[in-house]
Amino acid sequence: MMANTVDAPAAASTLPEEGNGAKDKAERREIKGGIPYSTSPGVFKKALELIIPAERPDKFGANYMETILKLTGGSARTVPPMLKKMQFLGPDGTPTLLYSKFKTDGGRTQAAYEGLRNAFTELFRRNEYIHKADENGVKDTIVEITGLKRSDPIVRLMYQSFDAVRGFIHGDITQSLEETPSPPTAEDQTTTPTMTRSKTGHLGISYNINIILPETDNISVFNAIFKSLNENLLK
Numbered sequence: 001m002m003a004n005t006v007d008a009p010a011a012a013s014t015l016p017e018e019g020n021g022a023k024d025k026a027e028r029r030e031i032k033g034g035i036p037y038s039t040s041p042g043v044f045k046k047a048l049e050l051i052i053p054a055e056r057p058d059k060f061g062a063n064y065m066e067t068i069l070k071l072t073g074g075s076a077r078t079v080p081p082m083l084k085k086m087q088f089l090g091p092d093g094t095p096t097l098l099y100s101k102f103k104t105d106g107g108r109t110q111a112a113y114e115g116l117r118n119a120f121t122e123l124f125r126r127n128e129y130i131h132k133a134d135e136n137g138v139k140d141t142i143v144e145i146t147g148l149k150r151s152d153p154i155v156r157l158m159y160q161s162f163d164a165v166r167g168f169i170h171g172d173i174t175q176s177l178e179e180t181p182s183p184p185t186a187e188d189q190t191t192t193p194t195m196t197r198s199k200t201g202h203l204g205i206s207y208n209i210n211i212i213l214p215e216t217d218n219i220s221v222f223n224a225i226f227k228s229l230n231e232n233l234l235k
Helices: 019-028 041-051 062-069 074-085 097-102 108-119 121-126 135-146 153-166 186-190 219-232
Strands: 003-005 030-032 191-197 203-209
Touching: 030 135, 041 062, 041 074, 041 097, 041 153, 062 074, 074 108, 097 108, 108 121, 108 153, 121 135, 135 153
Parallel strands: none
Antiparallel strands: 003 030, 191 203
């Protein structure tokens, strides 16, 4: 697994209750597993709350946070990187459709779930229902992935960042596209290979070909279609 390096600029000033120890460690340590976290999870959670009623910006940056969201200071600098991990923001800070969906009452739960999966992919790889796990369960998974001690301040920051997002998940959610395949298209239905086993035990591949015939009474059209199939596919 790739190491998760927290750049010094992103490790902003922590809230008083988080202490400088966690900040200093976050600035110089490499953590296995690629699990993102904010050094100010309380500010990150507050930003998510403020996004909902606020106007959607063209670019989500420092000026927007200071002027509209009233989030100032070094701790606010950790917000955009986390939103980008969630794919709420594009690389240039432009809000995405998922960001807009999160602002709606009907789409917030689904958007929060998808954002959580985007940011904390490794946790979901270990447990697809990690968003329903209790605090001990989530922390156990973090420790398993990172190799950190359970008492490590970074484990707490990772959990609190995770919990800040999942706090917006209420009620039913739709599984991701990876887990729920889309219905097959007409193109997908044209040729569907299946594995078959002959009586001799040999494996082979057979194709089911679905043909959508044109609406016509001209028998010559059908003759031409089946003649072409016989000459090109059935030999």
